[in-house]
Amino acid sequence: MIAPAENPVSVANTVLSAQEIQQLFDRIAPVYDDFNQQLSWGLHRVWKQMAVDWSGARPGQTCLDVCCGSGDLALRLARRVGPTGVVYGLDFAPAQLAIAQQKAIQQFRLAPLQWIEGDALSLPFDDQQFDAATMAYGLRNLTNLPQGLQELQRVLKPGARAAILDFLQPQSDWLKRFQQWYLETVVVPAAQQCGMTDEYAYISPSVERFPLGPEQVALALQSGFAHAKHYPIAGGLMGMLVLTR
């Protein structure tokens, strides 16, 4: 269980284990989509569509969305690959996957989607299985980032691309202060109203710990990717790591 917190700071110092992260995302599953939508003013959808575009996914292909959560990005990928393709959405939180499955049933008559309960650090797929991959707000949550990148590299076909969207710690002082202010005074109190204070207080420290763009690129190259480039987006509040196997 997450350590009881009187304020976000006590959570800020907590590094969660994989099991605690999985339990956290299971607990917030019922409010997760609404929160994302409200707190990003709907912009997360634009950024996720960019991830689909930058992954290079095309109709008829076999694609993977790692840490798919409630399925938003996997559903976008499914629209891109169409009825002749297939998308695997993988996450280790069953409550998130249950919501993803419901959404797929509502949105598709015959969904080209497979939901897999599994670990991003030990992907249950063959080597070189996928034509493209995406991940949104997942990499930052992995307990072993190089291992997650190595696994992603392993399952992609040579020349295939992955687009990885996540928060970024801004480099300008005022944006850094804005991001911290927004997370701590808007996101956490909004979460508090749903009894989810501790769960959402976890975002800010995880962003602080997350490597900056150049470090992400270095880690990806060390993990075996042939090319890696990191693009700051939304003024540097978010970033997209684009990798080629």
Ligand SMILES: C[S@@+](CC[C@H](N)C(=O)[O-])C[C@H]1O[C@@H](n2cnc3c(N)ncnc32)[C@H](O)[C@@H]1O
């Ligand atoms: C912030 S959510 C992002 C969900 C979704 N991609 C989105 O953008 O809405 C992070 C997700 O990563 C999943 N996750 C974290 N570590 C994981 C791991 N090692 N294996 C599989 N899923 C993991 C969590 O269960 C959670 O659903």
